Every structure is written in structure tokens, then in C-alpha cells.
Amino acid sequence: MTDNEFTLGSVALNVSLRPMAIRTFEAHRQMHFWHREAGGQLFGVTKSGHWTVMEATGPRTDDKRGRFSFWPSRAAEQKEIEAYHARGLEYLGDWHTHPESRPTPSLKDIDTIQDIVRKSQHHLPGFLLCIIGRSEFTAGLWMSFHDRVGVTTRLA
Ligand SMILES: [Zn+2]
Numbered sequence: 001m002t003d004n005e006f007t008l009g010s011v012a013l014n015v016s017l018r019p020m021a022i023r024t025f026e027a028h029r030q031m032h033f034w035h036r037e038a039g040g041q042l043f044g045v046t047k048s049g050h051w052t053v054m055e056a057t058g059p060r061t062d063d064k065r066g067r068f069s070f071w072p073s074r075a076a077e078q079k080e081i082e083a084y085h086a087r088g089l090e091y092l093g094d095w096h097t098h099p100e101s102r103p104t105p106s107l108k109d110i111d112t113i114q115d116i117v118r119k120s121q122h123h124l125p126g127f128l129l130c131i132i133g134r135s136e137f138t139a140g141l142w143m144s145f146h147d148r149v150g151v152t153t154r155l156a
Pocket residue numbers: 096097098105106109131
């Protein structure tokens with residue numbers, strides 16, 4: 001379990017992950033074949049060029065989960081977004097687990113996050129996609145930034 005903030009990034013964007021978010025990821029890593037994919041949303045604060053993910057929400061009871069798939073409840077997500085917004089935290093993207101050591105997004109993962117960037121009303125230049133694999137943090141971490149024109153920038 002980590003107690004340190006972790007920062008990753010590219011020239012254009014640095015992203016810090018607070019321990020509370022990392023602990024949520026760690027708690028849901030798919031370490032056994034019977035584990036199902038889990039996921040949720042990322043919330044935090046943004047300054048130009050530096051985002052801080054303060055918290056990650058965990059799987060909800062009305063999500064549908066399989067070993068290789070995760071279908072979040074969109075209604076529950078909207079409620080989360082409103083609740084965090086009231087606390088001054090913005091929706092920054094999504095995360096989910098994969099049953100592989102060093103995860104890479106599926107085409108559907110990319111489509112889904114790009115769809116969210118295009119369709120949601122927000123002032124940010126894009127959103128993050130975070131995938132948690134089976135290897136220990138940070139070897140098992142995928143993090144990418146997805147902008148409005150569909151460009152994917154890998155951050156980790
Ligand atoms: Zn995936």
C-alpha cells in the first residue's frame with residue numbers, strides 16, 4: 001500500500017495521483033482468475049498543465065461486471081459527478097481493471113472514453129483513461145489522455 005503521491009506526464013500534461021486514489025486501484029487489482037473487472041471514475045482538481053486525481057470511486061452495485069468487461073451504471077455515474085462537484089472536485093476520467101500484467105486499452109475502451117470527451121459538457125481539453133493491470137503499481141498502470149479531436153497521449 002502506498003502513502004506517496006505519484007506524478008506522471010508528458011510535456012503538455014502532468015498528472016498526480018493522490019494515495020487515496022491509488023489505494024482504490026490497488027484494492028481492486030484482478031489478482032485471481034475469478035476476479036471480475038472493476039472500475040469507476042476519477043475526481044480531482046486541474047490547473048493548466050497539471051491535474052491532481054484526488055479520489056477514485058469504486059465499483060457500484062448496479063454495474064455489470066465480467067472477467068473481461070465492465071459496464072458501469074451511467075445513472076450512478078452522473079450522481080457521483082454531481083456529488084463530487086458540490087465538494088469542488090471535477091470529473092477527470094475513468095478507470096478500470098484488466099486481467100493482464102501490463103494493461104493496454106481495448107478499441108472499445110478508447111471508443112468509450114472518446115465518446116465521453118465528445119458528448120459531455122465540460123471545459124477541460126479532454127479526459128483521462130486509467131487501466132489497472134495485475135503488476136504492482138506503477139508497472140501495472142496504463143494512463144492516457146484523450147482530447148477532443150481524438151488524439152490519445154500515453155502518460156504511463
Ligand atoms: Zn478495458
